[in-house]
Amino acid sequence: MITSTPVGDWTWEVTAHDSEIRPTRAAQTVTAVWNELKERELAVPGGKARVLVRSGDKLRDVRVDANGLRLGADSLDPWADLAEAVAQAELLDGDFVLTIRIECPGRWLERGFAYRAEKLFSVQVEVWDGKLLVVTLETYSDAWLTMDTRDREQPEVHAANAPRLAAALEGISALLGSPPTPGDENRYAAPSATGFKDLRNEGPAYTDSWGTFEGLNRASLLDSRIPPSENEYEAITEYSVRYLTVQREGITLGFVWASVGDAAAGYVPRTAAGDEAFDAGAGWLLRLREAHSQGLSPLAALDWLAEHPPPPQFGRIAEATLEEAESLDTLEELSGRH
Structure with a gap:
């Protein structure tokens, strides 16, 4: 099942001791993480991005907000719209908080077919005070779980997809120089350093979590429009x-x-x-x-x-x-x- 809110997330932190982390490095990092997903077809071209820059001492003070940036369907390089927004951020001085977020179309495998979701993953890179870089990866699919979000065991789907996610997490960790910090267990699943915990023995936090919560999430997103x-x-x-x-x-x-x-x-x-x-x-x-x-x-x-x-x-x-x-x-x- 595909969800409108994350099934799970993982975070990495990188601290700069000798040099300032600039927007260009943040863009290079988000691109490198995307490429790790692309290696497993967990990301494919055609997503969207947002570049948001806020004042460090007053987060409501927005200095750059470039939203809905199209990431080319044919090539990631140079990701012209994203590059232009990052170049604008590079001109800024002083203390600021930078956020680059991309929504990643990707493919999961089921019954021998590859299915596409327009937001299979999202990648977010934040830079705080030029010294701390935080990378967050979120997924919106239950293809990596031993039980889907409606409490049905799915051994074949898990076997086809979980190793791809594990390999991506390992690749991103090697890129960033540290293992991920898994997000907390949520209504859908319990992330781990290599993917997700097996909930078949202890059971998920909620019965039929997708059926219970997804309709409410969807209604909220539709009503907001x-x-x-x-x-x-x-x-x-x-x-x-x-x-x-x-x-x-x-x-x-x-x-x-x-x-x-x-x-x-x-x-x-x-x-x-x-x-x-x-x-x-x-x-x-x-x-x-x-x-x-x-x-x-x-x-x-x-x-x-x-x-x-x-x-x-x-x-x-x-x-x-x-x-x-x-x-x-x-x-x-x-x-x-x-």
Whole structure:
């Protein structure tokens, strides 16, 4: 399953004793870490980056904020947008805190296939006072676990993917000169220095953590993109649902659904599509509000949406007929797997 919040994280710290750590070194470090992931196809070109510089004595004082930087689909070198933002940061003097964060598309293996997620990992490099460099690696997939985040054992998936993660952690540690500090056990898993602990004996911290928390996380991310309103269909249902697939340029972004038995309808983002799945969801949810304001039933709203879609940047309906899932949970499971 692909999650919208990290399944686990690892941190390395590098202290400079003789020279100042400048933005260029931070950029070189984030690129080198990316290359370690790339060696195992845990990262592939096409991600996004952010460069943020804040005053050291007043973190709310933002001096540089370059967000949504595209990392070339064909080549990492020279990563022109990132290089330009780093060059701007290099011109700064005084005490400042620098953060470079990149979202890494990558591939995990399952049943002999390689599946792509637009945010399989993220890499963040921070520089504090020119003396401390902190590297954090986060993953948004459970492919490295002996049990997935819905409590199902997955020996084949673990065997195919866990060694790749272990090798990447080892490579990054050799690069930075120290082993990682694993993050704390969270709702999904317990990181270790080589990947994740085996939770089959003691069990995970929560039962069906993905089913319990992912829907709430997704709702929060979607709600942050649209204004609040009470003019909405119900968000959950115990009935089966019918749905339409939303795609853009051949990539599935999510699913617009309606209950067959009550007043519920909504949008489920395909997590593997990354932030664009949530950005698209904003357009479809606003269209659903329009349908609701017209007094349309949820199923009638789907027909109306097919004829009155949002602007093209939010995607298009991929099929002419409605599909059906036995439950909303079944559809959410589909949206979180591949």
